[in-house]
Amino acid sequence: MRIYILAFFLMTASVGRAQYIVSGRVMNDHAQVLSGSTISIDQKYYSTDIQGKFKTTPLMAGTYPLQIIYMGYQTLDTVIQVKGNLDLHLHLKPESIFLEQVIVNTAQKKTIYNTEKVTQSDLAKNFSGSFAKTLERLPGVNAMEIGSGASKPIIRGLGFNRVAVAENGAKQEGQQWGADHGLEIDALNTEEVEVIKGVGTLEYGSDAMGGVIQINNEKIPQIHSFSGQATLLGKSVNETLGTSIHIQSRGDRFFYKLKATAQEYGDYRVPTDQIIYLNTEIPIYNRRMKNTAGREMDLYGQIGYVGESFQNILSFSNVYNKSGFFTGSHGLPSIAAVQDDGDSRNIDYPRQNVNHFKVTNSSVWTLKNDDKLKVVLAFQNNKRQEWSAFHTHYNDQKAPETNPDLELEFNLNTFDINAKYEHISVNNHKTTFGFQQNYQNNTISGYGFLLPKFNRSSIGAYAIHEHQFSDDISLQAGARFDYAKMQIRPFYDNLLYDFLIQNQESEQTAVRYAQRSKQLDKDYSSFNAMVGGKWQMHEHWNLAATVGTVFRFPTAIELSANGVHHGAFRHELGNPDLKPERGFAADLRVNFEMAGFKSELSPYVYYFNNYIFLKPSGVFSILPDGGQVYQYTQSKALLTGIEWKVEKTLWEKWYAEVVFEYLYNRQITDQSSSNYPLPFSPPMNLFGQLEYRFKEWKHFKNSTLSANVKWSSEQSRIAQNEDITPSYKLFGAAAATDLEWGKFKMTMQLSATNLADAKVLNHTSFYRPLEVPELGRSIQLMIQIPF
Numbered sequence: 001m002r003i004y005i006l007a008f009f010l011m012t013a014s015v016g017r018a019q020y021i022v023s024g025r026v027m028n029d030h031a032q033v034l035s036g037s038t039i040s041i042d043q044k045y046y047s048t049d050i051q052g053k054f055k056t057t058p059l060m061a062g063t064y065p066l067q068i069i070y071m072g073y074q075t076l077d078t079v080i081q082v083k084g085n086l087d088l089h090l091h092l093k094p095e096s097i098f099l100e101q102v103i104v105n106t107a108q109k110k111t112i113y114n115t116e117k118v119t120q121s122d123l124a125k126n127f128s129g130s131f132a133k134t135l136e137r138l139p140g141v142n143a144m145e146i147g148s149g150a151s152k153p154i155i156r157g158l159g160f161n162r163v164a165v166a167e168n169g170a171k172q173e174g175q176q177w178g179a180d181h182g183l184e185i186d187a188l189n190t191e192e193v194e195v196i197k198g199v200g201t202l203e204y205g206s207d208a209m210g211g212v213i214q215i216n217n218e219k220i221p222q223i224h225s226f227s228g229q230a231t232l233l234g235k236s237v238n239e240t241l242g243t244s245i246h247i248q249s250r251g252d253r254f255f256y257k258l259k260a261t262a263q264e265y266g267d268y269r270v271p272t273d274q275i276i277y278l279n280t281e282i283p284i285y286n287r288r289m290k291n292t293a294g295r296e297m298d299l300y301g302q303i304g305y306v307g308e309s310f311q312n313i314l315s316f317s318n319v320y321n322k323s324g325f326f327t328g329s330h331g332l333p334s335i336a337a338v339q340d341d342g343d344s345r346n347i348d349y350p351r352q353n354v355n356h357f358k359v360t361n362s363s364v365w366t367l368k369n370d371d372k373l374k375v376v377l378a379f380q381n382n383k384r385q386e387w388s389a390f391h392t393h394y395n396d397q398k399a400p401e402t403n404p405d406l407e408l409e410f411n412l413n414t415f416d417i418n419a420k421y422e423h424i425s426v427n428n429h430k431t432t433f434g435f436q437q438n439y440q441n442n443t444i445s446g447y448g449f450l451l452p453k454f455n456r457s458s459i460g461a462y463a464i465h466e467h468q469f470s471d472d473i474s475l476q477a478g479a480r481f482d483y484a485k486m487q488i489r490p491f492y493d494n495l496l497y498d499f500l501i502q503n504q505e506s507e508q509t510a511v512r513y514a515q516r517s518k519q520l521d522k523d524y525s526s527f528n529a530m531v532g533g534k535w536q537m538h539e540h541w542n543l544a545a546t547v548g549t550v551f552r553f554p555t556a557i558e559l560s561a562n563g564v565h566h567g568a569f570r571h572e573l574g575n576p577d578l579k580p581e582r583g584f585a586a587d588l589r590v591n592f593e594m595a596g597f598k599s600e601l602s603p604y605v606y607y608f609n610n611y612i613f614l615k616p617s618g619v620f621s622i623l624p625d626g627g628q629v630y631q632y633t634q635s636k637a638l639l640t641g642i643e644w645k646v647e648k649t650l651w652e653k654w655y656a657e658v659v660f661e662y663l664y665n666r667q668i669t670d671q672s673s674s675n676y677p678l679p680f681s682p683p684m685n686l687f688g689q690l691e692y693r694f695k696e697w698k699h700f701k702n703s704t705l706s707a708n709v710k711w712s713s714e715q716s717r718i719a720q721n722e723d724i725t726p727s728y729k730l731f732g733a734a735a736a737t738d739l740e741w742g743k744f745k746m747t748m749q750l751s752a753t754n755l756a757d758a759k760v761l762n763h764t765s766f767y768r769p770l771e772v773p774e775l776g777r778s779i780q781l782m783i784q785i786p787f
Helices: 002-016 105-110 120-125 198-204 494-502 507-514 556-560
Strands: 022-028 038-041 044-047 053-055 062-069 076-082 086-092 114-119 141-145 151-155 163-167 192-197 211-216 225-235 240-250 254-265 274-277 280-283 294-306 310-324 351-366 372-387 406-425 429-445 454-468 473-488 515-517 520-535 541-552 562-565 570-573 581-594 597-620 628-650 654-668 685-693 700-712 728-741 744-753 778-786
Touching: 044 053, 076 086, 114 120, 120 744, 151 163, 151 211, 163 198, 192 198, 198 211, 198 454, 198 520, 198 541, 198 581, 454 556, 473 556, 494 507, 507 515, 515 562, 520 556, 570 597
Parallel strands: 022 086, 163 211, 570 628
Antiparallel strands: 022 053, 038 044, 038 062, 062 076, 114 192, 141 151, 192 211, 225 240, 225 778, 240 254, 254 294, 274 280, 294 310, 310 351, 351 372, 372 406, 406 429, 429 454, 454 473, 473 520, 520 541, 541 581, 562 570, 581 597, 597 628, 628 654, 654 685, 685 700, 700 728, 728 744, 744 778
């Protein structure tokens, strides 16, 4: 009995001790609220609401460490004394882009969207020759490689015009429709990337069905500062030599940035002596893919003004790439074309020259009650040329007097206006209104024909409302309306008509083929909506879900292509009767985090009413070297999958990471025998990495040693005319350290891929139809010197 009485008094004494609440608001130096900041007090985590405010659970009186994390800002570590209720006003300082950075996984807690944020240091750590390939370790993200120096992103099996890439608020506009067209982004000078997957792309409109890769190169330097960084790069598989430099400075209100990157690489090595193309064995001399060398030159400039309530950033960029196509893949197979020429760094025909010029102006006004108005104006010019020694199958065609070897040229001009207004009202309500307008003009040149001239204009408006009911629960809903107009110019090929008549084709057939494109005027519209929510179920569990509709307007290539596309190894034929793609999408994200262990599980599903794809017609083209005709068509389609990422810190020195992906998709038709999977579908795969983190030793800091393996299953679920891709394993390793000697600092990263020099095929590779394996063993060294 005495024991029970003693226990009762102890319990009541404990309850009777005073408890206090710590609350506050987190802002930056310009009094802009930082919603979604992660607050850590007493081993518990809190997140600021849309007004930048937070409030803890009751705390006993005492001393507590306080930590605040927000992407792009210096982490605040301090100690607070709790003797009563506290109301804190906290200001974070921008993080210099040259300081060591890490991925902030807790950023997932602040949004209902399925997002991944990557910093500049992580991009450098995983640099793989191109921007999209560098992002491939993120769950659900794959790269369609085009040789060793270019690639394009695939998110959840959706690529090409189904993934939007936006830089500084302006959507990147190039020739995304081509499998042999890379992404014109400088990966070595990208400051911050956010990948948004699923329905969270409502703000971006058409082309964002699979997701958005959002690039932020507008991080503001610290006040009264000058800094810079030089990067040196070398890679063995294609003997890459690269350098990049970045300087930035800021006074009180004004700042500037200057960046430049140059890379040159030779023909890349593969672990095979021959490939098979159109049933022809083609030798690979010295195990080098002849004429896959290239060079890249990128320039970037930025000037900005930062005021109390107004901010303006003007950015200029130019990305230039010149690279060759493997000579054995252009036209009919030719063993003579792949003979060793003794020079592994020359760029011969066939080749591509791509130049992307962009200027953006971003203005932000901070109004009363922290409302914001942001307006982004952008102009882009994308000029793509494909060069091949002049050849013709027409009796009367003569080489052009100017640029006689220019086979195809696409010159695309794009003008953009994006405006967004954010209104924050009482009781944690936030409403965003957006307006977007886009105009495109595409002209063509060259002795070949694939895509006609066209003009395209579009306009869109959206509204998104978010309400945070409590620290643990928030809901969001949005709607969007888009209208687009496509005008395609006619093109009649007189030389082709004469050629067909001379070959005894009928008048009707000759006219039909000679009319390469017809005048086409199309209007499209689409209304879409989404709803989502986030629930902090427990201090260790976080759940978020989104449901909504997605859409995409048909592109000019899908509506009116008519010609031999050597880069895709087929005759492509457009379909003027295509309707906008429409679909339903749902996304779920479950996070668990506790004591150095993190798990993130993301199942998703898409259902399309009219998915657009290229379908083999079974009819062979009468055009020279045409092969089979592939025509754009539509059908219902299902796409579903799961992504799972697990991270664990062991004994403070070991770090383990595992990423698993599985994707299932298929067409849905009236005939079950025609329900093929969709093209370029990544197989089930698993990536694992184990890293050891050394203690600081003399002048060496942040030293790590890691090993990794990627396993990919056999891809036997293939689209029509695709080949089964065997299962494979790839092994890699890396070592990194920071050297600090007085004021001198240097980061060194040494990495190796395909350590076993294994012959593996990548199902999403551009050269997969030619049985060309992945790159052979490669050793890469990157040195970064901040100043």
